[in-house]
Amino acid sequence: MDEAVDLAVKRAPRQKRAVETYERILDVATRLLSEIGVERISTNLIAAEAGIKVPTLYRYFPNKYAVLMALGDRLMTRQNEIVVEWLARNEDDERPEALIEDFHFLLDRSIDATRAEPGALTIMLALRAVPRLQEVRLGSHRQITDAIADRIVPRLPGATRAELWPRIRLSVELGYAAVEMALEEPLVDAATVKRETANQIQAYWRGWLAEYLKR
Amino acid sequence: MDEAVDLAVKRAPRQKRAVETYERILDVATRLLSEIGVERISTNLIAAEAGIKVPTLYRYFPNKYAVLMALGDRLMTRQNEIVVEWLARNEDDERPEALIEDFHFLLDRSIDATRAEPGALTIMLALRAVPRLQEVRLGSHRQITDAIADRIVPRLPGATRAELWPRIRLSVELGYAAVEMALEEPLVDAATVKRETANQIQAYWRGWLAEYLKR
DNA sequence: TGTACATCAGTGAACGCGCGTTCACTGATGTAC
DNA sequence: TGTACATCAGTGAACGCGCGTTCACTGATGTAC
Numbered sequence: 001m002d003e004a005v006d007l008a009v010k011r012a013p014r015q016k017r018a019v020e021t022y023e024r025i026l027d028v029a030t031r032l033l034s035e036i037g038v039e040r041i042s043t044n045l046i047a048a049e050a051g052i053k054v055p056t057l058y059r060y061f062p063n064k065y066a067v068l069m070a071l072g073d074r075l076m077t078r079q080n081e082i083v084v085e086w087l088a089r090n091e092d093d094e095r096p097e098a099l100i101e102d103f104h105f106l107l108d109r110s111i112d113a114t115r116a117e118p119g120a121l122t123i124m125l126a127l128r129a130v131p132r133l134q135e136v137r138l139g140s141h142r143q144i145t146d147a148i149a150d151r152i153v154p155r156l157p158g159a160t161r162a163e164l165w166p167r168i169r170l171s172v173e174l175g176y177a178a179v180e181m182a183l184e185e186p187l188v189d190a191a192t193v194k195r196e197t198a199n200q201i202q203a204y205w206r207g208w209l210a211e212y213l214k215r
Numbered sequence: 216m217d218e219a220v221d222l223a224v225k226r227a228p229r230q231k232r233a234v235e236t237y238e239r240i241l242d243v244a245t246r247l248l249s250e251i252g253v254e255r256i257s258t259n260l261i262a263a264e265a266g267i268k269v270p271t272l273y274r275y276f277p278n279k280y281a282v283l284m285a286l287g288d289r290l291m292t293r294q295n296e297i298v299v300e301w302l303a304r305n306e307d308d309e310r311p312e313a314l315i316e317d318f319h320f321l322l323d324r325s326i327d328a329t330r331a332e333p334g335a336l337t338i339m340l341a342l343r344a345v346p347r348l349q350e351v352r353l354g355s356h357r358q359i360t361d362a363i364a365d366r367i368v369p370r371l372p373g374a375t376r377a378e379l380w381p382r383i384r385l386s387v388e389l390g391y392a393a394v395e396m397a398l399e400e401p402l403v404d405a406a407t408v409k410r411e412t413a414n415q416i417q418a419y420w421r422g423w424l425a426e427y428l429k430r
Numbered sequence: 431t432g433t434a435c436a437t438c439a440g441t442g443a444a445c446g447c448g449c450g451t452t453c454a455c456t457g458a459t460g461t462a463c
Numbered sequence: 464t465g466t467a468c469a470t471c472a473g474t475g476a477a478c479g480c481g482c483g484t485t486c487a488c489t490g491a492t493g494t495a496c
Contacts (some may be wrong), residue, residue: 011438013490018439037345039254042482056440058484122344129337129344130252138400166403169395170411177392181385185353188381194386196419203422204415226471230459233472257449271453271473432496439491451481459471 005132006062007069013060013167022060024076026048029067030119038126065132072127075120076140082109083144087151096156096212100205104198107175111182111190121183124176125166139177145169159212167208171201220347221277222284228275239265241289244282245334253341255348258282280347287342290335291355297324298359301364311371311427314363315420318396319413322390326397326405336398340392356391360384382423386416 013022028050032041047054061067086106090136104181114120127133144170151167153161178197182190222332247256258279259420262269276282301321305313313318329335342348360383367383393412397405 014438017491025268031271037347038252039345041254041444043484044482053441054483055442055485059439063484125340125344129340130254131250132252134399142402166407167340167411169400169403170393170415172401172410173396174389174392174412174415177389178385181388184349185356185384185388187357188384192381193385196382197389199422200385200415201417202388203418204411207414207418229471232458234471258451259449268474269450270452270475274472279450434496437491437493441487441489442483443485443486443488444466445485447482449465449480450478452478453476456474457472458468461469461496462467463465 003064007066007132008062009070010058010062010129011060011062021052021056025052025057025060026071027069028105029071029122030123032064032124033071033126034119038068065130068126068130068133069136070122071123072133072136075117075123078113078117079110079194080140080144082106082113083089083147085109087147094155096152097208099152100202100209103201104194104195107178107194107198107201110175110179111194114179114183115190121180141169141172145172148172158215171204175201220280222281222347223277224275224281224285225273225277226275236265236267236271240267240272240275240349241286242285245338248286249334249337253283253344255350255352260262280345283341283345283348284351286338287348287351290338291334291351292312292326293332294325294361295355297321297328298362300324301313306366309370311367311424315366315417318416322393322409322416324385325394326409329394329398330405337397339395356384356387360387363387372425373430376419386419390416399418 013019029041029046031047032049032099038051041064042053043057046067047057051056057067061070066200083106086102087099089105090102124198125135145165148168149161149165153159153164156164175197178193182193226370228234240261244256244261247264256279258272259269260283262272264273268298272282298321301317301324302314304320305317320387339352343351360380363383364376364380368374368379371379390412393408396403
C-alpha cells in the first residue's frame with residue numbers, strides 16, 4: 001500500500017540558468033503551498049506558475065514528493081543554522097546557565113526568520129501532514145536536540161545524556177510550537193509569545209538546574 | 216482564487232441505518248487520513264472503503280472539505296469535554312493554584328484520549344495543513360482558552376483578562392504540542408512527556424502567581 | 431582563436447487514470463387515518 | 464390493524480477535468496585541441 005518513493009533530487013542544476021530554474025520551482029511551490037495547501041498543489045501547477053514546462057520539473061525531481069522534500073530540507077537547514085549560531089555565541093561561557101540566559105536570542109531569531117520567509121510555516125505543516133515526509137521534521141528536531149546535548153552534557157558532570165536528551169527534545173518541540181503560534185494566532189502578539197515562552201523555558205531549566213546542583 | 220466553500224453538513228442522518236453510514240464515513244476517512252495523508256484522500260476512495268456508493272456520501276456532505284471539517288468538529292468536541300471535566304472537578308477549590316496543581320490530570324487525559332483514538336493526531340495535522348480548515352483548530356483552542364479564563368479571572372482580583380488570556384492561550388498551545396509529541400516521537404516516552412510538561416507549565420504559572428501575589 | 435563534440439537545459443505532445451460532482455432513479459422506513 | 468402516502472436512504476451511470484508522468488526531441492552552454 002505504502003510503497004517507497006524516491007525522494008532524492010534527481011539531477012543537480014549545473015549551469016546558472018538551471019540553478020535559477022531550480023530555485024524558482026522551490027519558490028513557486030512554497031507560495032502555492034500557502035495559497036492552496038498540500039492537497040491541491042500539483043506538478044502541473046508548479047510548472048505553469050514557474051513559467052516552465054512540466055518535463056523541466058521532472059528533470060530535477062523524480063516526483064511530486066521530492067519537491068516537497070527539497071522544500072523541507074532547505075527550510076530545516078536554515079533553522080539549524082540559527083541554532084548553530086546560538087550555540088557558537090555562547091561557546092566561551094562555561095556557566096551551565098549560559099544557554100538558558102541567552103534563550104531569547106534563539107527564539108527571537110527563529111520567529112523573525114520564519115516571519116521573514118512566508119511559507120516557512122506552511123512547509124512545516126505540509127511535511128507533518130504527509131505521512132512519507134514526517135521523518136524530515138522529526139529528524140531535524142532530533143538533530144538540533146543532539147547538538148544542544150553535545151554542548152551541555154559534558155559541562156554538567158554527573159548528569160547523563162539519557163536524562164537530558166528527552167528534556168531538551170521537549171524544549172525544542174515546545175519552542176517550535178511557540179514559533180508557529182506566533183505566526184498563526186493573531187490574537188496574541190509576537191512580542192508576548194517571545195517573552196512568555198522564554199520565561200517558561202527558562203523557569204523550567206532553572207528549576208532543573210537547581211535540583212541538579214543539590215546532588 | 217480562494218472562493219468560499221460550503222463546509223456545513225448537508226443533511227443530518229435520521230434513521231438508524233443512516234447514522235451508521237454517516238459514522239462509517241467519518242471512521243473510514245480518519246483511517247485513510249493516517250494511512251495515505253490529506254493530499255491523497257478522496258471522496259471516491261472514502262466511499263469505496265466505507266462500502267457505499269459516492270452519491271451516498273454526497274447526500275450528507277456537500278464536498279470533500281465538509282468531511283474533513285466534520286472530522287475536526289468531532290475531535291475538537293471530545294478534546295473540549297476533557298477540559299470541561301477538568302474545570303468541573305476543580306470548581307470547588309477556591310485557591311488560585313488549584314487548577315495548576317491538577318494540571319497533570321488534563322494532560323494525562325488528553326494524551327490517553329488521543330492515543331486511544333488513532334487518527335486523532337492526523338486529523339489535527341490535516342486541518343492545520345489545509346488553509347480553509349485552519350480556523351477549526353484555532354477556534355477550538357480559543358474556546359478552551361476562553362473557558363479557562365472565565366474560571367480564573369474572577370478568582371484573581373486585580374488581574375485583567377487582557378494579561379491572562381494570551382498566557383493561557385500559550386499554555387493551551389504548548390499543551391497540545393506536548394500531546395502531539397507524545398504520539399509522534401518514539402524516542403521520548405509518554406510518561407516523560409507528561410511529567411516534564413506538567414513540571415514546566417506548573418513552574419511557569421507558579422512564577423506568575425508569585426509575582427501576582429506581590430502586587 | 432576557431433571549431434567539433436559532449437554535456438546540459440528545456441520543450442511538444444501525449445498517455446491513461448482517478449478525481450469531484452451530478453442526475454434521475456429504486457428501495458426502505460415512518461406516519462396518518 | 465391495514466393501507467396509502469410521504470419522507471428518507473442509497474444506487475447506476477456518467478461528465479469533463481486536471482492529475483502525475485514519459486518519450487523523443489531541439490536549442491544552449493561548456494570544453495578539448
